[in-house]
Amino acid sequence: MRREIPLIITISVGFLAILSFFSPPFEPLGEDFTLFFDIIAVFAFFLGGGNLMRVHIDKLIKRKKDWGFSIVTLVGFLVMLVAGLGKIGAESITSDITREGLFSTLYYNVHLPLGSTMYALLAFFVASASYRAFRAKNREATVLLIAAFIILLGSTPIGQMLTNWMPEGMSILEIPNLAVWIMSSPNLAGQRAIMIGIGLGVVSMSLRLILGIERTYLGKDSG
Template structure:
């Protein structure tokens, strides 16, 4: 895959490797599914605390699997009209599409929506002005938050946009902080990450670090 970056004729190699990985991962899903069944059946069998949740998981798992594999409500594709299961997996109006649209998506959206509350509680804790650095963080966050709201624009609207002090307008300050300080910090982290990835990859390729395989011994 490294070579394919430099030699155009080998560009397809990376895609081939990725395809092979996807095939392996598909087989591994059977392993994961088997493990899920085993674990929750054990929980139900030994009636550990919360075993009822395991029942719900197993019922949902099996029901979704049957609906998905059975392709209920799916018509054959136009290309192969005589092959019963040739239609797409998840078209609108199919049973599997219904499960996705009306069960999975709302549940996922609910979990995602909770993030707003978690951000509020984390911000409340992070922005306490315990020391000078924390005060700087708080002040910067305050400028950014205000600069991105109508209130922030309104507060400093008395500064003429064409005057030499226009940069003090909160929306301008907010953009400046994000573009200069934030970008600089982000890039510094990104450079460190890139070097770390290169070094780690090299260690793995050379077999210097094999702890992820369960052993660092020779």
């Protein structure tokens, strides 16, 4: 019961989804399944929120290490949640919460600065990683180094300045043009080889799931 029903659901939903591509009467089912998927994903967000509350309340009650910061998480979570679900400060129920009200204010002044700085901080870690990657230890690493260097130079004014003396007949050797060429030819070829590999991987995994061969998603006692 605990194993069979989920398997039946996966197999039948998988087959119906494939059928929606090939059989016109079943065509709307594909769109509906996508919407069902989105709706269940929202419940997954609720599950994530519930779990976050559980973990941090537990940390708070048991006075675990750094429990004080759990208060910050819980307050931030609850204030944003109330502001968003209650549409506090918005003109009406139909107002877009991402454009007006307390939710929008918190988004632009708390969430956005925190998120973008978090990612911006990665620039420094990428710089230290690039120091290790850019040491031309062998031929492959040198190729990587040259490609990255040309792409970086090609997007800056210095790249243009360094090679703008090139004659028109050799314009491909100008660093910005070379950067564009790398992106549109060898990079495209590499990306395409990877995409074909991913495509084959997804197709084979999907077949394994629909045929009930792959069951690891059901958990340890999936048999």
